Amino acid sequence: MRFDVLTLFPDMVRGPLEHSILGRALAAGRLEVGVHDIRAHGIGRHRVVDDTPYGGGSGMVMRVDVLDAAIAAVRRPDSRVVLMDPAGARFDQAAARRLAAVPHLVLVCGHYEGVDGRVREHLVDEALSIGDYVLTGGELAALVVLDAVARLVPGVLGNPDSLAEESFSGDDPRLLEAPCYTRPATWRGWSVPEVLLSGHHARIAAWRRERALALTRRVRPDRLAGPPAPAEE
Ligand SMILES: C[S@@+](CC[C@H](N)C(=O)[O-])C[C@H]1O[C@@H](n2cnc3c(N)ncnc32)[C@H](O)[C@@H]1O
Structure with missing residues (x-):
């Protein structure tokens, strides 16, 4: 199974993947994980990824055009693309089992005030929340999903x-x-x-x-x- 994580903070995601069961599964080639910097698809010389919200309000919103390009760069015909989102369906063990049967899982991490609503409406297959609280970004949520799904992939756990x-x-x-x-x-x-x-x-x-x-x-x-x-x- 392959995972691709789209994030503005790749190092936040890479660190935890180096250890313990996931680290061993990656080293043994039982899983593949790509971590991609959304900023590589940012606009202009300054690689801008966000803008102020239409209609006013606080915070910055991640742009749909930037996320469209970031998702297109990794999406395959057999991908399931998941947006990490407090307004998503609650992630649980049944969802982990369902996603462990997918050959390619793409996890999209929001940040700041969140992502343009058109990402959820048009660019991803589903949105998942890890609980009724707000994190600063989707990286920890994506790692929770990745960990829970990856340990169900045959060969990842020493004792299935x-x-x-x-x-x-x-x-x-x-x-x-x-x-x-x-x-x-x-x-x-x-x-x-x-x-x-x-x-x-x-x-x-x-x-x-x-x-x-x-x-x-x-x-x-x-x-x-x-x-x-x-x-x-
Ligand atoms: C500060 S949050 C945005 C919160 C948004 N303004 C709201 O009120 O729902 C920034 C990003 O963190 C991630 N995030 C925060 N809490 C989450 C949760 N409980 N489950 C999944 N992702 C979460 C999402 O990717 C979100 O776009």
Whole structure:
């Protein structure tokens, strides 16, 4: 899978890609990421990328002609072009799964007051928000999307089994994952639940499911509001 990120601050995006799982996947060629400076498509000698908003108001707006050129330079017939936008659909694990099946994902980062409305209306395939808050720019949002999508690409995670067992995944994606523990079995009097030391796989699986349900009911009751998964039925 290939990602291309369009940004005014390429170094903000490149740094986090050098580390850990994504860094290894990139080095091994399991993913490709291009990071492109939108300013390369800026207007005139000063490579201008923004202008004042029509109708007045504060801040500067990123120009549609500049973004049109930046997107055209990377778009392929099989691309999905996504604008990072607080007014976009909420990004979640289901969206990550959907985007992980796309061969080429282009992430467009806004900045300043945002981007000209025609970018969303005519130039991108969808807009995504990572939550109900406003960031200074789309770079951190694009990295969140890139990270969540990339780890679902086959070969990126060392242990793909973990994908089926984690929050928002597996046979009941409504659930958060049950808490996990490791050595020491007791620390400052805090003991690991006995069942996890029993070696009894069926009892451990039942305990994990029960704890996942209880945790979800306590911290995210909204996730259980829909119809139950077949396993729970
Ligand atoms: C300062 S924000 C613009 C906010 C815009 N004026 C508004 O009120 O909705 C600049 C850029 O950051 C990115 N951004 C900010 N918050 C975001 C969020 N929650 N999700 C995705 N992108 C976000 C977008 O690319 C946006 O164009």
